[in-house]
Amino acid sequence: MNRRENHAPQGETTWIVIEFLEVAITAIVFLKGVYPSGAFERRRYLNMVVQRARHPQLRYYIHAAVSGLAPYLGQGMVERVAVVFFSADNVPLEKFVFKLAMNQSYDSKVEQMDLESSLRSFLVKLSVSNSLTKDLPQDIRWEITGYFKSLPTGGTNKEAELWIPTDTELWQQPPLITPIRSMSSESLCLQLYLEHPSL
Numbered sequence: 658m659n660r661r662e663n664h665a666p667q668g669e670t671t672w673i674v675i676e677f678l679e680v681a682i683t684a685i686v687f688l689k690g691v692y693p694s695g696a697f698e699r700r701r702y703l704n705m706v707v708q709r710a711r712h713p714q715l716r717y718y719i720h721a722a723v724s725g726l727a728p729y730l731g732q733g734m735v736e737r738v739a740v741v742f743f744s745a746d747n748v749p750l751e752k753f754v755f756k757l758a759m760n761q762s763y764d765s766k767v768e769q770m771d772l773e774s775s776l777r778s779f780l781v782k783l784s785v786s787n788s789l790t791k792d793l794p795q796d797i798r799w800e801i802t803g804y805f806k807s808l809p810t811g812g813t814n815k816e817a818e819l820w821i822p823t824d825t826e827l828w829q830q831p832p833l834i835t836p837i838r839s840m841s842s843e844s845l846c847l848q849l850y851l852e853h854p855s856l
């Protein structure tokens with residue numbers, strides 16, 4: 658990112674959202690019990706206790722995937738970011754979806770405190786969402802998937818190059834959708850919902 662972008666409201670919002678997504682995705686993986694709880698450590702974020710992956714590879718995957726979105730997010734190219742859980746035979750079981758719309762014409766100063774307190778409410782909701790999600794089988798795998806409005810051309814940094822195209826069709830039938838939390842402000846609209854098979 659160059660200096661100018663860094664100082665544009667979209668740049669500011671982007672980095673707040675990136676940091677939030679990193680924490681929120683970790684919270685989801687923690688919530689689903691994919692790894693033993695010892696794989697996480699507690700830290701503070703937005704004045705609340707959250708989890709952070711202790712395992713370097715896990716932490717790097719989440720961090721790199723999310724930071725790699727930054728250039729695209731700032732340009733409004735990213736529509737959704739999902740955490741998808743698959744069974745051992747690659748059948749999607751659940752999908753946590755962050756649907757994002759960053760206001761490209763927003764030109765005022767971002768009210769960071771307001772934005773962060775809205776984002777914080779997503780984490781609070783997630784931390785009490787156990788009942789929302791069914792128990793997953795033992796050997797599942799998961800991944801972070803981004804949905805782009807247009808295909809990015811060429812990576813602009815090392816992390817951006819981690820994003821590779823995929824044409825995975827996720828659901829055989831329209832999924833059931835459970836809203837978890839949403840916010841809407843002039844600079845950013847964000848929804849978090851859960852998709853699962855309609856069985």
Ligand SMILES: *[C@@H]1O[C@H](CO)[C@@H](O)[C@H](O)[C@H]1NC(C)=O
Nearest residue numbers: 760762763764765842843844
């Ligand atoms: C986007 O930002 C502009 C300029 O601040 C504002 O006038 C407009 O209402 C915003 N759009 C939305 C959808 O909030």
